[in-house]
Amino acid sequence: MATTSGTNDIRIDYYPTHEHEGIKFRRGHALPFGATTVPNGVNFSISSSAATSCTLVLFDRGAAQPFAEIPFPDEFRVGDVYCMTVFDLDVERLEYGYRMDGPFAPELGHRFNKNIILSDPYARSLGGRDTWLAQPNWDDIYPYRSRLAFEDFDWENDHPLEYPIEDLVIYEMHVRAFTQHPTAKVKNSGTFSAIKSKIKYLKELGVNCIELMPIYEYDEWENSKPNPVTGEMLVNFWGYSTVNFFSPKAGYAATGKFGMQVDELKTVIKELHKNGIEVILDVVFNHTAEGDHRGHTISFRGIDNKTYYMLTPEGYYFNFSGTGNTLNCNNPVVRNMVLDCLRYWAADYHIDGFRFDLAAILGRAQDGSPLSNPPLLESLAYDPILAKCKLIAEAWDAGGLYQVGTFPAYGRWAEWNGKYRDSVRKFLKGDEGLVGEMAQRIQGSPDLYYYRGPTASINFIACHDGFTLYDLFSYNEKHNEANGENNNDGGNDNHSWNCGWEGETDDIEINFLRHKQIKNALSILFVSQGVPMLLMGDEMGRTKLGNNNTYCHDNELNWLDWSLLKKNKHLFDFAQSMIKFRKAHPVLRSSTHFTHSDYVGSGYPDISFHGTRAWQMDWSANNRSFAFMLCGEHAKQGAIKDDMIYVAMNMYWEALSFELPALSRDRKWHVYANTDMPAAEQVSTLGKEPLVQHQDHIIAGARSIIILVGK
Amino acid sequence: MNVTIKTVKDITVIEAEGSIDSRTASEFEKNTVEATQEEDKVIIDLTKVEFLSSAGLRVLLMLYRQVKARNGKIVLVGVSEEIQDVMENTGFINFFILAELLEDGVNALS
Numbered sequence: 012m013a014t015t016s017g018t019n020d021i022r023i024d025y026y027p028t029h030e031h032e033g034i035k036f037r038r039g040h041a042l043p044f045g046a047t048t049v050p051n052g053v054n055f056s057i058s059s060s061a062a063t064s065c066t067l068v069l070f071d072r073g074a075a076q077p078f079a080e081i082p083f084p085d086e087f088r089v090g091d092v093y094c095m096t097v098f099d100l101d102v103e104r105l106e107y108g109y110r111m112d113g114p115f116a117p118e119l120g121h122r123f124n125k126n127i128i129l130s131d132p133y134a135r136s137l138g139g140r141d142t143w144l145a146q147p148n149w150d151d152i153y154p155y156r157s158r159l160a161f162e163d164f165d166w167e168n169d170h171p172l173e174y175p176i177e178d179l180v181i182y183e184m185h186v187r188a189f190t191q192h193p194t195a196k197v198k199n200s201g202t203f204s205a206i207k208s209k210i211k212y213l214k215e216l217g218v219n220c221i222e223l224m225p226i227y228e229y230d231e232w233e234n235s236k237p238n239p240v241t242g243e244m245l246v247n248f249w250g251y252s253t254v255n256f257f258s259p260k261a262g263y264a265a266t267g268k269f270g271m272q273v274d275e276l277k278t279v280i281k282e283l284h285k286n287g288i289e290v291i292l293d294v295v296f297n298h299t300a301e302g303d304h305r306g307h308t309i310s311f312r313g314i315d316n317k318t319y320y321m322l323t324p325e326g327y328y329f330n331f332s333g334t335g336n337t338l339n340c341n342n343p344v345v346r347n348m349v350l351d352c353l354r355y356w357a358a359d360y361h362i363d364g365f366r367f368d369l370a371a372i373l374g375r376a377q378d379g380s381p382l383s384n385p386p387l388l389e390s391l392a393y394d395p396i397l398a399k400c401k402l403i404a405e406a407w408d409a410g411g412l413y414q415v416g417t418f419p420a421y422g423r424w425a426e427w428n429g430k431y432r433d434s435v436r437k438f439l440k441g442d443e444g445l446v447g448e449m450a451q452r453i454q455g456s457p458d459l460y461y462y463r464g465p466t467a468s469i470n471f472i473a474c475h476d477g478f479t480l481y482d483l484f485s486y487n488e489k490h491n492e493a494n495g496e497n498n499n500d501g502g503n504d505n506h507s508w509n510c511g512w513e514g515e516t517d518d519i520e521i522n523f524l525r526h527k528q529i530k531n532a533l534s535i536l537f538v539s540q541g542v543p544m545l546l547m548g549d550e551m552g553r554t555k556l557g558n559n560n561t562y563c564h565d566n567e568l569n570w571l572d573w574s575l576l577k578k579n580k581h582l583f584d585f586a587q588s589m590i591k592f593r594k595a596h597p598v599l600r601s602s603t604h605f606t607h608s609d610y611v612g613s614g615y616p617d618i619s620f621h622g623t624r625a626w627q628m629d630w631s632a633n634n635r636s637f638a639f640m641l642c643g644e645h646a647k648q649g650a651i652k653d654d655m656i657y658v659a660m661n662m663y664w665e666a667l668s669f670e671l672p673a674l675s676r677d678r679k680w681h682v683y684a685n686t687d688m689p690a691a692e693q694v695s696t697l698g699k700e701p702l703v704q705h706q707d708h709i710i711a712g713a714r715s716i717i718i719l720v721g722k
Numbered sequence: 723m724n725v726t727i728k729t730v731k732d733i734t735v736i737e738a739e740g741s742i743d744s745r746t747a748s749e750f751e752k753n754t755v756e757a758t759q760e761e762d763k764v765i766i767d768l769t770k771v772e773f774l775s776s777a778g779l780r781v782l783l784m785l786y787r788q789v790k791a792r793n794g795k796i797v798l799v800g801v802s803e804e805i806q807d808v809m810e811n812t813g814f815i816n817f818f819i820l821a822e823l824l825e826d827g828v829n830a831l832s
Contacts, residue, residue, distance in 0.1 A: 101745065103743065103744030103775055103776055103777050104744055161776050161777075161780065163780070164813075165783060165813075165817075198807075199807070199811065202811075203811075204810070204811040264811070265807070265811045266808055266811045266812055269775065269808060270776065271776055271808065271811070271812050274776065274779075274811075274812035274813060275811045275812050277813070278812055278813030281813065282813075
């Protein structure tokens with residue numbers, strides 16, 4: 012009688028039926044797409060709706076020429092899918108690609124060229140850019156080489172953390188920039204692995220989620236050119252230009268040169284999870300690195316151009332992404348690829364969530380028009396594998412579709428709240444007419460997300476795109492000359508204020524004001540309902556010297572200078588204290604909007620607004636200050652008892668006296684933070700807040716914020 | 723690559739030499755699995771190993787799982803700094819006890 016393993020061995024598809032140039036193969040399986048190890052071989056499967064034939068091209072790692080090219084026999088084709096199992100391959104050294112034959116007829120959407128060897132859109136790793144900025148072989152006949160990856164990582168007991176989204180404190184991070192600066196003092200600087208060396212720091216700061224800027228394989232050499240001023244090479248540093256959606260960037264891995272980036276990244280995620288930190292990926296499904304009709308053909312264009320891209324009636328590329336092409340996300344084939352991809356990252360990499368770059372594109376129809384019920388967004392929202400993943404949209408695109416507040420959410424999607432950023436920035440710089448907006452922003456923007464709740468709002472004041480928090484208060488104008496585009500790139504609507512001098516200064520008063528403004532910003536961020544996101548380094552006064560679009564710099568403009576931590580320790584201490592405060596007070600982390608009423612019988616509404624007179628909010632247009640009070644007995648809809656919290660925000664240029672609302676029972680007001688005090692006295696130890704001297708009023712200094720706890 | 727198997731006290735010592743990569747991993751696996759089938763104290767001496775590829779690392783982890791299933795222990799000795807770095811970056815190092823010299827490994831298991 013055959014044993015179990017014996018039974019398995021006698022499956023006939025474990026053995027070849029065909030041979031070509033000494034390579035043995037047989038009819039393959041159409042699913043799954045991509046290259047998959049099977050007993051004795053590798054199953055290859057790829058689809059094209061318009062190719063007339065397909066050839067599998069096999070290389071040994073790094074070899075100039077392929078060791079075999081096997082045309083798919085027509086009987087191996089299932090519908091539009093070419094599939095084949097090839098035997099006796101060295102999966103660790105194998106590099107594979109495809110040649111697709113078909114018409115070159117751009118007006119019909121076809122751009123086939125059988126002379127080009129194409130990457131597999133489903134490849135699990137990619138060779139060719141194995142070490143960051145290592146000089147590529149520009150004559151390589153196959154520059155971005157599909158490879159297999161070992162998918163047997165030992166996760167032990169790891170599991171995505173599944174924190175409620177309102178409890179997250181997100182830290183937006185660039186993998187290389189985080190530890191590349193010499194002051195990071197870590198082994199393998201600038202890599203995935205080096206993040207592990209800074210986990211202790213992240214925990215100390217208190218963040219419980221990192222959002223990684225793109226880590227899908229991209230080409231840092233794309234559009235590289237010398238800096239006209241310094242001669243230094245400008246590269247694609249940020250990585251918003253995907254070459255392959257299933258492959259982690261090898262150049263970010265210390266072990267990329269050995270092809271072990273998959274294991275390395277998974278090890279980092281496992282370690283982060285062990286330390287209570289979630290991992291969200293910034294994913295770029297709006298376009299690819301292939302550019303427009305003048306761009307390189309790497310993969311998608313040569314496999315199935317009119318399926319993968321949104322094309323004009325003349326066969327050119329729609330450019331809703333501002334980068335040359337637009338991925339055709341609501342084509343059913345592409346939609347499935349996106350879904351397969353995210354499922355893969357969620358299931359195989361234990362990713363906790365995704366932030367979708369220029370996500371408004373994901374809601375456009377194949378002709379570019381916005382859909383009211385976009386099938387891709389719906390599929391992602393209801394997918395069982397993604398069911399516990401955070402889905403976050405950057406709810407606009409470069410084609411003018413701005414959907415903050417109206418992004419199709421299906422009860423799942425959160426958004427980068429661009430209006431939060433703009434309102435808070437304008438309020439902080441002292442613009443008039445902002446208190447009404449600000450009242451909405453600190454409540455989780457019910458004006459935008461009335462039906463979705465505050466958890467739809469990812470609150471941020473600075474992100475990778477635009478000024479850092481320090482630069483927001485140090486520069487009136489962007490200073491992007493180093494980008495080599497005559498300062499024409501980057502946004503002009505920064506809503507920034509230099510506090511009296513453009514750029515660095517020794518002026519003590521200006522520097523005090525800048526630091527106070529950073530602390531004001533951090534205060535607002537961490538007492539707002541919704542989900543706070545902090546930009547890497549803003550907790551230590553990171554500067555990009557006024558450059559608001561540093562996408563092309565592999566240097567100090569992007570690298571985090573860890574010596575700032577010592578120089579600006581008071582900023583770090585303040586950020587840390589505000590995160591602690593947020594975590595300690597559930598009333599700051601509501602999953603539902605306030606009702607402005609007292610539904611627990613505490614004698615106070617869940618939220619109330621105040622002016623310089625208690626209970627009298629001044630909504631007038633020229634007002635620059637207000638206060639709000641949260642009733643702790645309404646925390647988590649009354650399920651938890653928390654303290655009363657009162658926050659006075661004075662963005663007027665003179666000090667103001669705020670009359671305090673009277674507390675019930677024997678509660679007293681205590682002061683947790685006052686950004687107008689000298690650095691050492693700005694914030695109290697949690698739980699040991701000193702009593703407010705006069706319980707009936709406080710003086711909020713010019714442009715400052717005071718946070719009180721009633722207990 | 724070469725594999726030599728010897729016994730020190732009650733410990734099975736597998737001495738490898740060369741590179742353990744996709745070309746040699748299956749041979750290394752075959753030899754080591756056979757040699758450690760009944761053993762619960764195993765040392766793998768990597769002093770003379772220059773490179774461990776993904777496939778090589780996986781053989782080590784497989785051995786670890788098999789020995790651990792018998793409540794046994796496995797110690798790696800003589801792991802070069804570069805290989806240790808790779809093992810650390812890819813997480814494999816967390817599963818193993820490492821010792822510098824063979825005698826340290828023997829002591830660790832005694």
